[in-house]
Amino acid sequence: MSVTIKDVAREAGVSIATVSKILNRIPGISETTTRRVEEVMNRLDYAPNSRAASLARKSSRCIAFLAKLDESEPYTNPHLFDIMCGVQEALYAKGYSFMLIDVLQADVERMILSRSFDGIIVHGGALTKPIYQLLIGRKFPHIVIGHPSGTRINWVDTDNSLGGRIAYEHLLECGCVNTAFLGALETDDISNERLAGFMSAARENGYECRKEWIVHTDGSLQAGREAAVSLLTGGKRPQAVICSSNLLAYAFSLAAFKLSVHIPDDVQLITFDRYPYSPLIEPEPTLVQIDVRDMGRAAAKQLLHELKKPDLRVQSFTTLPSLIIGRSTKILPA
């Protein structure tokens, strides 16, 4: 059939242990033997059988990524794919493979028992209570992407609060003192963290945001437009608005256009995330960018690290958002 370690050993006139040691870069084999064996491996087009290696080594070098893959997900959470790419990239770079599983479908417990993978990366949206208990109960190596409130579990997330602060501080540089916040539901953690960051930065600068300028919506286009209209027409108009999602920013830009309110001359706009809707916003918006791909990479690295030297403490950390300046804000000349 296909060429095995035995064939290589025979052809090179050494034992299979020697070949294995060369494959795994285990010291103790001379330079000359190594070269001879490697030549044979190349000549025979040999690659070690990963299934056999997995069994012998008691590790599949495979990490599962658990997410909610139902129909609605790709567009309600456009970052999911990008996160996966980051995870995949970092895993491959370390010799691990990436297995995708669906929390709605998979019997995760059985997969853990059957040792299908060495660890699991859970997308926040897929962290159900049974999954949480399973990981904690079995002490199975894991990391969650997205901060799961009220749990003691390893996680990585972006610093949304810092994002809110960055947005506010940029607007200050643009001369905006009176800033509004257009957010999602009051139960939306991400939106709330961004708001909290903005508020605390504002407070440090001696500014208290008016109550009526903090607007919660259901995050939809329609609700965003309505909220934008009332922000722009009701009483005093804010100098700037921070939108907690790029759909809301898009909604805001539409409303502004219809009301002939010019961005950035009449009101400045800053939003979060580039995709999917920022490319449609006119003018090209200034935004706080969350590098979710990098977050995926960070999660993967952390999990592999944990696999190498297990640590009983709960590990968690954040990645940093960055500011991308577009034309919806205008820095004051110095």
Place this chain on the structure above:
Amino acid sequence: MSVTIKDVAREAGVSIATVSKILNRIPGISETTTRRVEEVMNRLDYAPNSRAASLARKSSRCIAFLAKLDESEPYTNPHLFDIMCGVQEALYAKGYSFMLIDVLQADVERMILSRSFDGIIVHGGALTKPIYQLLIGRKFPHIVIGHPSGTRINWVDTDNSLGGRIAYEHLLECGCVNTAFLGALETDDISNERLAGFMSAARENGYECRKEWIVHTDGSLQAGREAAVSLLTGGKRPQAVICSSNLLAYAFSLAAFKLSVHIPDDVQLITFDRYPYSPLIEPEPTLVQIDVRDMGRAAAKQLLHELKKPDLRVQSFTTLPSLIIGRSTKILPA
């Protein structure tokens, strides 16, 4: 450590062969023995070690999905994630796992040699020449999603030409005889197939589309708007327009709004695909829906089928688009 088939066999007072046969539903074991063994398996929380099973069975029950995962991809091809979900779903349902790999990163040949997976599903955008030659040369089980022109390889794709026909025929029902086509680059296969389907359906109905009503753009928002403006203002105005992507349809709807051309009263609009931009189009557009998730499922099923009974012939087939009627077209009263 963890419980193995030996533990189950000992506890149940049978041989490991018996347990294995029960696990794999191989006939020849009595009802009573089966029940006894299954009770023990449950009691001990046993799940067969998938790594050992893979080795013994010479099959990993794992399929690779090969795609181009660079930064630009998720939004230039918003379907990729959805396709993956479909593939994952169908694979899991048949007891296979889903491994994601990146064509820009992975050494696919080495992975094949090391028998990391039993077959591969290639996203059209990742079918490079080396990959093509590798799969054909090694006769490795595969299927490509998206019709790769000029190759002899197994593939599944949606019937874009039929999509163009469906769009045209719907517009006929809406009383539109003079229909324009707003497409992407002349080198874009998908756009061209949709155009060809439209044209041939039109011809069958005795209508030849004016040359100036077939517009090729680079597919961008800006180009779409410009093309839309010239369609709407230059000479005779078409009764309807078919847009080959939902970004172009969005561009068209913006242009129409700015020119105070009302959809569907002044011009009717039909587009392809729902995401990501259709939800932003006003009014809610009539569209030809490509169920890409289903295409993923179909690809997975076909590959597993091929794995069971290899067939030397090249296999290829299409999935059907469907029409979703919105408010950008208006069926004539009967």
Place this chain on the structure above:
DNA sequence: GAAATTGTGTAAAACGTTTTACTAAATTTA
């Protein structure tokens, strides 16, 4: 009633690695 068949189950050989414990030769140390 002997021979053939059927129904249940087993022993043991794969599968192709990794890893442990060991050996023999070469080198260093005392």
Place this chain on the structure above:
DNA sequence: TAAATTTAGTAAAACGTTTTACACAATTTC
């Protein structure tokens, strides 16, 4: 120079299944 150490490599035992060939009893056939 004998003893200790280092270097380079090996033999064989895992790893936990699947699968093949076979055994033995119970049943059926002639």
